[in-house]
Amino acid sequence: MIEVNELTKRYGARTAVDRLSFTVRPGRVTGFLGPNGAGKTTTLRMLLGLDRPTSGSATVSGVPFRDHPRGLRHAGALLDAGQVHGGRSATAHLSALARSNGIPARRVDEVLQEVGLTGAAARRAGGFSLGMKQRLGIATALLGDPPVLMFDEPVNGMDPEGVLWMRGLFRRLAAEGRTVFLSSHLMSEMQNTADDLVVIGRGRLIAAESVREFAARSTRPGTVVGTSRAAELGALLAGAGASVEPQGPADTRRLVVTGLAADRIGALALAHGIVLDELTPRTASLEEAFMELTADSVEYPTGRTR
């Protein structure tokens, strides 16, 4: 369990994290989302005791992380994959951490295998690709077999196979009852991975809820309807109280219909002998909901003067 309460961090006049409160529960994957500069890394650093809050508190399993003896057994984290000492091998890096955290030496080989780095264990980490460094960072986080795991932008630099592997790993860690907290500035990465979301913008909490609840916020649900008699069907649907728009300027065969359920649209078309070649309820897009909610908190918006 991670608990953040009224957490605030100021750097001079800039407030990076602003009275942030949320809880991250065990047994679930929680996505930590926000546009660039929203304060995600700063929050994670405070959670890990690397930065001191200006005010408020952040606890891991009920205690500030700094107060955990042998920290890696209580929480594992991947913050900056580039941090590894480049001259050391993966094995040497992990072995040193295992020793200083009172972790059995056998865990080193176990975690290297878990992340697929067994074959590169003796190589200097300085020569690793970004994806391999991410894997080594994940191995480090897993070393102490901790109940709480935090990953800052873990997907950065991973190839598609690596991304899939990572998703499976996060799901499995959560299924084992661990608390899994992942930051990202891309909703698309969370869509298939997270159960819950904590969304922030300009250091402030925007939403803390399940992915399903978050998706329901999208203001643009509807049904896409395709037919060669689009104009005629459009008029019928409008007459039945629906609001109808063409799917796009070039696509006159497809309509986006809101205010009338898909079964009613189908029944109306049938009653008038209109053949449909598409009838697709449009589920709320998480990406759309995310963009709408964070639109006001993007630090460097494009297409607008500041």
Ligand SMILES: Nc1ncnc2c1ncn2[C@@H]1O[C@H](COP(=O)(O)OP(=O)(O)OP(=O)(O)O)[C@@H](O)[C@H]1O
């Ligand atoms: N050491 C620091 N000194 C001054 N300002 C800082 C410092 N660290 C972070 N900030 C500022 O705090 C804000 C939040 O930064 P943070 O890195 O936490 O955001 P983020 O959500 O992790 O962004 P990104 O997705 O770009 O990594 C930014 O405006 C950043 O410029």
